[in-house]
Amino acid sequence: xxxxxxxxxxxxxxxxxxxxxxxxxxxxxxxxxxxxxxxxxxxxxxxxxxxxxxxxxxxxxxxxxxxxxxxxxxxxxxxxxxxxxxxxxxxxxxxxxxxxxxxxxxxxxxxxxxxxxxxxxxxxxxxxxxxxxxxxxxxxxxxxxxxxxxxxxxxxxxxxxxxxxxxxxxxxxxxxxxxxxxxxxxxxxxxxxxxxxxxxxxxxxxxxxxxxxxxxxxxxxxxxxxxxxxxxxxxxxxxxxxxxxxxxxxx
Numbered sequence: 001x002x003x004x005x006x007x008x009x010x011x012x013x014x015x016x017x018x019x020x021x022x023x024x025x026x027x028x029x030x031x032x033x034x035x036x037x038x039x040x041x042x043x044x045x046x047x048x049x050x051x052x053x054x055x056x057x058x059x060x061x062x063x064x065x066x067x068x069x070x071x072x073x074x075x076x077x078x079x080x081x082x083x084x085x086x087x088x089x090x091x092x093x094x095x096x097x098x099x100x101x102x103x104x105x106x107x108x109x110x111x112x113x114x115x116x117x118x119x120x121x122x123x124x125x126x127x128x129x130x131x132x133x134x135x136x137x138x139x140x141x142x143x144x145x146x147x148x149x150x151x152x153x154x155x156x157x158x159x160x161x162x163x164x165x166x167x168x169x170x171x172x173x174x175x176x177x178x179x180x181x182x183x184x185x186x187x188x189x190x191x192x193x194x195x196x197x198x199x200x201x202x203x204x205x206x207x208x209x210x211x212x213x214x215x216x217x218x219x220x221x222x223x224x225x226x227x228x229x230x231x232x233x234x235x236x237x238x239x240x241x242x243x244x245x246x247x248x249x250x251x
Contacts, residue, residue, distance in 0.1 A: 002029040004085040004114070006071040008093065008106030010037045011063045014132050015092035019124060022142040023089055026150055029060075031080060033071040035106075036063040040095075044069050044109035054078065068110035076117055087153070088114035091124035091162075092138055098125075098163050098214035098224060099181035100203075108228070111159040115230060120153040121160070127218050128166040137164040141172045141223055148175055148225070157230040162223065163214055169221040176222040181213035 003023050007016045011034040023030060036055070047066035054074055055063045062079060064071045068090065076084060090110040097105040107123045114121030124145075126138050145162060154160040165172065188201035209215035217224035243251040 001027045001087060002080070002083065002085045003027040003031070004072070004075045004080060004088045005030060005032045005034075006068055006075070006088070006090050006110045007034050008039045008042060008068045008090075008110065010035050010039070011057070011061070013038075013094060015094055015126060015129060015135065015138075018135055018138060018142070019089055019092045022138075022146050025143070026146060027087075031075065031085070032061045033064055033075045033079060034062075035068060035071060036065055039067050039106045041104050042067045042069075042106040042109060043104055044112055045106075046070055046073070068106040069113040072110050072113040072117075076114075076119075085119060088119050088121040089124065090114075090122065091126075092129070092135065092164075093123070093125035094129040096125055096127040096163055096215075096218065097123060097161065098127075098218065098226075100184040102161065102180060102228065108159060108161060111161075112228075112230065115154070115157050115159045118156050122149055122154070122162060123159055124162045124164070126164045128168070134167055135164075136167050137169075137172055137223075141175075145175060145223055154227055159228045161214070161226045161228050163218055163226075164223055165218040165221050169219070171221070172223060173221045174223070175225055176217040178214040178217045178224040178226050179210075179212055180226055180228075181210050181215040183209070183215060 045067050047070050053065040090107045093107040111121040111123040126135050128134050183205045186204040190199045190201045214224040214226050
């Protein structure tokens with residue numbers, strides 16, 4: 001199996017090397033293309049109207065001056081265009097990517113770029129993953145989760161979003177299929193020493209998690225697995241918007 005690995009924390013991130021280690025038993029060919037430095041919070045953004053620099057640093061590893069989605073685009077259209085990957089893995093992110101986080105995540109954005117090209121794509125994140133020691137749950141359950149993924153690859157144009165619980169939850173209880181939670185209630189914006197300059201701080205969140213959601217699984221010591229689809233149309237709401245004819249009005 002050929003696997004393309006990327007992330008949004010940058011080429012030197014511990015989670016990236018850990019993901020490569022977890023993928024090796026399942027692959028005979030691994031290519032890593034990651035941003036040259038941290039690109040957290042970039043979502044699915046692309047580097048439009050400016051050059052993207054790609055550097056070969058050896059042993060199937062490349063750095064990219066652009067976003068995580070750029071990394072996947074260059075992987076599919078430049079580095080691996082003659083022999084496309086069978087699977088794309090993005091992560092392991094340093095921090096949770098669940099609930100309302102998913103729209104901001106460069107980790108998930110990279111996976112969506114793979115999914116839109118009909119390549120099975122998985123985003124993986126470690127809740128509370130600031131230090132190398134925080135990744136103990138990923139190390140503990142990584143092989144189990146990888147086998148689970150290989151046996152349950154996502155449908156076309158779907159990303160499988162995987163989150164590992166915090167180290168503080170103790171021994172991992174298993175893998176739980178989940179829905180996405182709703183937890184954002186606002187943002188904290190910091191003033192800086194320069195007038196009219198600001199810095200985005202942490203998200204203000206509600207602590208309670210909805211039962212059956214990704215955050216609920218994480219809080220209870222499970223690895224959460226959530227399929228995210230490219231189709232964002234709310235079909236149930238279409239009936240609220242009748243066809244309007246310019247000459248005759250609502251139909």
